[in-house]
Amino acid sequence: MNCIEVQNLLSAYIDNECTKQEESLIKEHLDGCTACLEEYKLIESIINMTHHVDEVELPEGFHSDLMNKIHGKYEQPPKKRPFYTRIYGNSIVAAALLFSIVFGVMGTKMLVDMANQPKSSDSVEFTEELSESERSNIVLYKAAESEMLTAERLDKDIDGDEGGMNEAPRDNLLNESTAMQENSEIEVNMTDDGTNEEFNPKVSNEPYDNISDDEYSIKSSGAGVENKDMKNKDSEPRVMGGLAPDAPGSSDAGSNYEETNISEYGDKSQATDAINDTNQGLTTDEMKEIELGGVLKTVGYVVLVGVAISISIMIFRKKRK
Amino acid sequence: MNDIENSLIKKAIRGDSDAFEKIVLMYEKKVYNIAFNMFGNEHDAYDSSQEVFIKLYKNIHSFKFDSSFGTWLYRIAMNTCIDEYRKKKRQNKQAYSLDEPIENESSNIDRQLRDPAMTPEQQIVQLEEVMRIRKAIGELKEDHRAIVILRDIRGHSYDEISEILHCSVGTVKSRLSRARIALRDIIIEQEGT
Numbered sequence: 001m002n003c004i005e006v007q008n009l010l011s012a013y014i015d016n017e018c019t020k021q022e023e024s025l026i027k028e029h030l031d032g033c034t035a036c037l038e039e040y041k042l043i044e045s046i047i048n049m050t051h052h053v054d055e056v057e058l059p060e061g062f063h064s065d066l067m068n069k070i071h072g073k074y075e076q077p078p079k080k081r082p083f084y085t086r087i088y089g090n091s092i093v094a095a096a097l098l099f100s101i102v103f104g105v106m107g108t109k110m111l112v113d114m115a116n117q118p119k120s121s122d123s124v125e126f127t128e129e130l131s132e133s134e135r136s137n138i139v140l141y142k143a144a145e146s147e148m149l150t151a152e153r154l155d156k157d158i159d160g161d162e163g164g165m166n167e168a169p170r171d172n173l174l175n176e177s178t179a180m181q182e183n184s185e186i187e188v189n190m191t192d193d194g195t196n197e198e199f200n201p202k203v204s205n206e207p208y209d210n211i212s213d214d215e216y217s218i219k220s221s222g223a224g225v226e227n228k229d230m231k232n233k234d235s236e237p238r239v240m241g242g243l244a245p246d247a248p249g250s251s252d253a254g255s256n257y258e259e260t261n262i263s264e265y266g267d268k269s270q271a272t273d274a275i276n277d278t279n280q281g282l283t284t285d286e287m288k289e290i291e292l293g294g295v296l297k298t299v300g301y302v303v304l305v306g307v308a309i310s311i312s313i314m315i316f317r318k319k320r321k
Numbered sequence: 322m323n324d325i326e327n328s329l330i331k332k333a334i335r336g337d338s339d340a341f342e343k344i345v346l347m348y349e350k351k352v353y354n355i356a357f358n359m360f361g362n363e364h365d366a367y368d369s370s371q372e373v374f375i376k377l378y379k380n381i382h383s384f385k386f387d388s389s390f391g392t393w394l395y396r397i398a399m400n401t402c403i404d405e406y407r408k409k410k411r412q413n414k415q416a417y418s419l420d421e422p423i424e425n426e427s428s429n430i431d432r433q434l435r436d437p438a439m440t441p442e443q444q445i446v447q448l449e450e451v452m453r454i455r456k457a458i459g460e461l462k463e464d465h466r467a468i469v470i471l472r473d474i475r476g477h478s479y480d481e482i483s484e485i486l487h488c489s490v491g492t493v494k495s496r497l498s499r500a501r502i503a504l505r506d507i508i509i510e511q512e513g514t
Contacts (some may be wrong), residue, residue: 008495009498011498011502012494017479043502043505046454050458051474052447053451053458054451056357063349065371066371066374066375071338134337190408305510
């Protein structure tokens with residue numbers, strides 16, 4: 001081995017990281033080479049000096065400062081997310097409640113109008129009308145109810161707060177709320193003949209005054225709609241009688257719709273005759289068409305909106321996790 | 322020891338903050354010293370080593386148990402210190418600046434008390450020697466400094482160093498050899514002045 005090779009291996013030799021062969025060759029060389037021996041001794045003493053560089057103590061407060069930084073900075077972000085989710089969750093609840101109120105009002109008005117129709121209609125027809133409108137109302141009411149229940153359940157999951165409409169700050173949140181609510185607004189506006197023209201988040205009486213619906217002949221009922229609506233919603237289950245709603249808490253909104261749809265279509269032939277007598281200025285066929293189309297459309301849109309809400313709820317739940 | 326450590330790590334990954342704190346307590350002095358040897362002063366060492374543990378908090382879930390936890394953590398520490406050091410150099414700041422020995426005096430005195438065989442003169446000589454070495458180490462290139470710190474100051478094996486620096490044992494051998502020769506040159510130059 002020559003001097004250059006030896007000097008390159010001195011570091012490993014001092015650390016006992018050479019092969020046995022290399023070791024014996026180096027030893028042999030060092031025995032005969034003063035220059036390399038000097039180099040070896042120099043490197044060895046420098047390494048010994050570095051061994052005297054001992055550990056220094058941790059500065060005071062290092063540990064507590066570090067723990068504060070970690071718990072202060074890095075545990076906050078997870079808290080932020082529920083805040084935004086809370087807004088979304090409440091928007092969904094708010095939208096669902098609004099839906100239930102709107103449809104409940106529609107149904108109530110329908111009932112009231114049917115009840116106030118000219119007395120020439122006999123009791124059988126009246127009952128049939130009532131049962132027909134009851135059934136459409138059941139569809140709407142159930143839709144609203146299940147939406148509300150699903151939304152309420154979600155709301156309970158997110159925070160224990162009431163999903164009530166009564167808090168003023170909610171209005172601001174609702175105004176900024178997601179496209180989901182916009183979609184529901186659009187779909188509601190698409191129901192025929194101008195029902196629910198304005199899906200105004202502020203629950204006031206004005207929009208309902210303007211609702212007109214050729215199919216159901218709803219007339220504006222003026223002030224106090226909201227309160228009446230709430231009372232009527234409570235009393236509706238009793239009015240329905242035999243057609244008792246399914247157990248609340250069912251989250252399968254779709255199957256509710258199907259059941260009531262089937263019963264509704266079955267009885268439609270009876271109902272159309274009754275409606276023909278009471279509506280003025282329209283032919284029987286036109287009335288049939290309008291009525292069928294109207295009911296179908298309303299039901300269809302309610303189902304669509306309910307499904308959209310449920311899907312949105314599911315997505316938000318997944319995102320939260 | 323490893324089993325206890327591994328179970329602590331698993332708990333910390335699951336979010337147990339007590340377990341994480343225990344891990345910090347096990348390693349904070351060692352990490353601080355690596356940083357102190359890289360930067361030469363308490364201020365920079367403090368900031369860098371805190372940064373190392375914050376990185377650990379954020380990334381502990383990515384530890385795959387395929388190496389020892391210590392070498393994994395020291396790799397984070399070395400990379401953090403080297404990156405910070407290079408950043409300072411790019412900004413033309415003084416990247417290595419040595420504290421006055423009085424800052425470390427208390428720890429030196431403790432050590433000397435443990436070795437009563439040393440006369441006061443010997444103690445002074447040793448203190449001066451340590452200062453010289455620290456200064457010389459500070460003049461090394463950062464990757465030479467890193468490997469001298471890991472081998473000669475911290476006492477890691479060639480295998481451990483290859484894991485920490487993520488290179489082959491052959492690279493460790495040759496880089497360490499060049500680093501020590503460079504250190505020798507610096508010291509000779511120092512003693513010449």
